[in-house]
Amino acid sequence: xxxxxxxxVNTPVGKxxxxxxxxPAPVPLKRLKRVDQPFLEGDVLIGAAAGGKAIATLGGIVGxxxxxxxxxSGVDSLKDSSRAGNKAKALELNQDLSLRLSxxxxxxxxxxxxxxxxxxxxxxxxxxxxxxxxxxxxxxxQDPATCRKAPQxxxxxxxxxxxxxxxxxxxxxxxxxxxxxxxxxxxxxxxxSVRFFLSVRSxxxxxxxxxxxxxxxxxxxxPVAPLTGKVALVTGASRGIGASIARTLARDxxxxxxxxxxxxxxxxxxxxxxxxxxxxxxxxxDKAAPKLIADYxxxxxxxxxxxxxxxxxxxxxTLGNMPEHFxxxxxxxxxxxxxxxxxxxxxxxxxxxNGRIVCISSISGIAGNFGQTNYSTAKSGVIGYVEAMARHxxxxxTINAVAPGFIETQMTAAMxxxxxxxxxxxxxxxxxxxxxxxxxxxxxxxxxxxxGVNGNIVRVCGxxxxxx
Numbered sequence: 001x002x003x004x005x006x007x008x009v010n011t012p013v014g015k016x017x018x019x020x021x022x023x024p025a026p027v028p029l030k031r032l033k034r035v036d037q038p039f040l041e042g043d044v045l046i047g048a049a050a051g052g053k054a055i056a057t058l059g060g061i062v063g064x065x066x067x068x069x070x071x072x073s074g075v076d077s078l079k080d081s082s083r084a085g086n087k088a089k090a091l092e093l094n095q096d097l098s099l100r101l102s103x104x105x106x107x108x109x110x111x112x113x114x115x116x117x118x119x120x121x122x123x124x125x126x127x128x129x130x131x132x133x134x135x136x137x138x139x140x141x142q143d144p145a146t147c148r149k150a151p152q153x154x155x156x157x158x159x160x161x162x163x164x165x166x167x168x169x170x171x172x173x174x175x176x177x178x179x180x181x182x183x184x185x186x187x188x189x190x191x192x193s194v195r196f197f198l199s200v201r202s203x204x205x206x207x208x209x210x211x212x213x214x215x216x217x218x219x220x221x222x223p224v225a226p227l228t229g230k231v232a233l234v235t236g237a238s239r240g241i242g243a244s245i246a247r248t249l250a251r252d253x254x255x256x257x258x259x260x261x262x263x264x265x266x267x268x269x270x271x272x273x274x275x276x277x278x279x280x281x282x283x284x285x286d287k288a289a290p291k292l293i294a295d296y297x298x299x300x301x302x303x304x305x306x307x308x309x310x311x312x313x314x315x316x317x318t319l320g321n322m323p324e325h326f327x328x329x330x331x332x333x334x335x336x337x338x339x340x341x342x343x344x345x346x347x348x349x350x351x352x353x354n355g356r357i358v359c360i361s362s363i364s365g366i367a368g369n370f371g372q373t374n375y376s377t378a379k380s381g382v383i384g385y386v387e388a389m390a391r392h393x394x395x396x397x398t399i400n401a402v403a404p405g406f407i408e409t410q411m412t413a414a415m416x417x418x419x420x421x422x423x424x425x426x427x428x429x430x431x432x433x434x435x436x437x438x439x440x441x442x443x444x445x446x447x448x449x450x451x452g453v454n455g456n457i458v459r460v461c462g463x464x465x466x467x468x
Contacts, residue, residue: 003408003424006431026430027174029203030134032440035224035251038066039199040136042102045091045127047072047081049119051110054140057187058105059084061194067102077119080110093126101127103136103198108159109182111141113151117158124166131170136198137177139163140190143211146183156181160209167207167463171428176206176463182452186214189452196444204437206428207463215452216396219354225253226447231301233293235259235284235338236311238268240409241360244435245308248443250275254306257297259284284311284337285329290344303350306446309338309359309382314411316371327374334378339385354396356446359386360438361403363459367466379403383457390455398454400445405461406432427462 008014009025019025044067048055063069063085072081073090082090091097106123110116124137131137139159147153159179167177178197182190189212196202197210222228232249236242237258246256256277260268265281272279280296282289297304313333315326338359345351364372365379386401393399406412406423412432424432438460444450 003431024425024430025172027133027172029174029429029431030200031203031434031436032200037200039195039201040065040067040103042132043068043070043099044103044105045070045072045099045101046084046088046105046107047078047123048083048107049110049116050077050080051112052080052083052107053109053142053184054182054187054190055080055083055107056085057190058107058140058194059088061191062103062105062198063087065198070099072123075122077122093122097126097130099130100132101130101135102132103138104128104131105194105198106139108139108141108156111152111155111159112149114155114158117155117162120159120162128166128170131173131175133173133175134200134203135170135173135175136202137163137166137170137175138180138194138197139177140180140182143181143183163209164207164463168428171206171463172430174429176202176429178202178206179209180212181209182212183214186212186452189213189215189218191218192444192447192449193453196440201440201444203440204429204433204460204462205441205458208458210453210456210458212452213454215454216354218449218451221448222253225251226449227306227443228253230254230305230446231297231303232256232306232308232446233259233297233304234308234310237271238264239271240411241404241407241435241438242310243271244439245310245442246271246277247275248436248439249306249308249446250277252443252446254446255301257301257304259293260311284341285332289337290340293341294344294348294350297345298348298350303352304345304355305352306356307342307345307351307358308442309341309357311337312360314372314375316375318371319373322374330374331378331381334375335381335385338382342389351397354448354451357389357397357399358442358445359399359401361386361401361457363403363405363461363464363466366403366459386457387455393454396451398445398451400453400456400458402438402441402445403457403459403461404433404438405459405464405466407438407460408432408434426466427464429462431462433460433462
């Protein structure tokens with residue numbers, strides 16, 4: 001369903017009315033138009049606090065884009081910004097800036113105490129107002145869990161509050177802010193994540209924190225089709241978010257096995273036929289389902305590389321009025337089934353090395369939701385499952401989750417208008433997301449170069465005001 005308010009408020013008359021009435025005026029988000037589109041364009045400013053460990057790597061990544069790269073200059077606390085590389089031109093921050101910036105990238109890994117946080121102010125104060133629409137702010141810090149001293153851990157944790165607040169300040173422009181916490185020595189694992197969060201692929205992801213571990217060395221892959229040669233299983237793939245995931249992974253080169261319940265086969269085949277994939281009819285709550293799925297993948301593909309647990313249902317009732325089959329079915333589909341499928345695949349060693357498992361949680365699993373004790377329980381359980389499994393992952397396998405907020409689907413289109421409008425507006429971007437926003441985040445997780453990204457829960461919600 002289209003967002004009529006978004007369309008109206010971006011007309012001359014609509015903008016004037018919104019301003020006079022104090023109403024939100026969301027900016028249309030830019031999304032990927034073609035697969036070979038540069039991940040970053042325009043003027044980009046990069047900076048670093050003293051002792052930054054990632055500045056040279058960041059300079060190399062951004063320098064390889066189509067953007068014009070500048071590094072902060074003229075401020076003592078930011079002198080290490082010059083280590084961004086030869087492609088970066090010095091930009092004096094103590095002078096009037098005439099540039100309109102498409103991104104601000106800051107290496108905060110060198111911050112060791114609260115006093116060092118002043119570098120954030122020195123870099124962002126003169127530049128934040130120079131951001132254009134649909135711009136990006138990306139901060140790289142050190143995972144506080146790896147900091148040896150309390151002042152350093154405090155300062156690095158402070159980056160989270162900073163980035164979340166910046167995201168709320170710039171969201172009215174359709175811009176986003178995110179934070180990468182990397183482990184010491186994990187600079188080589190930054191590439192895929194920096195590219196994702198600076199690109200239009202992350203249009204509806206803001207205020208998020210991602211932990212990046214050292215991981216194994218990333219294999220070389222085709223930047224336009226990084227999933228070439230990979231086999232992906234996508235459950236619940238007949239429509240909505242699942243169909244978008246299937247199409248996006250196929251766009252990136254994967255052979256997709258779409259799975260859904262038998263009554264959805266006609267819709268599913270339209271999706272899989274359009275991407276030269278395979279359709280598999282299966283009720284994932286059936287006791288025989290894990291074996292059926294594993295047998296199919298073994299027979300046709302000798303295993304699988306990417307497992308996307310998208311299938312999900314809602315059966316809403318307040319707890320006192322909820323029939324027991326509503327509870328049992330919701331837990332079975334949204335949580336238990338994916339655990340059993342993964343167990344079967346791993347026991348039979350059908351999930352290939354450097355494989356990916358991606359689960360779909362929800363902001364309902366983070367914040368809870370009225371009338372959804374069953375759904376919120378299941379989606380919170382997904383988070384616990386991902387975090388636990390990630391600690392024991394082997395052979396380069398990673399497991400992560402996305403937690404969508406308000407996404408424009410058939411389900412949200414059926415909501416009462418007041419609830420639907422509240423869902424759309426109660427986030428920093430003041431609009432709902434699209435299924436492609438969830439799919440792009442999953443494609444980033446699945447990228448072979450994302451092997452340092454493990455055990456993360458990323459909300460695709462436009463920085464929703466609900467939950468954290």
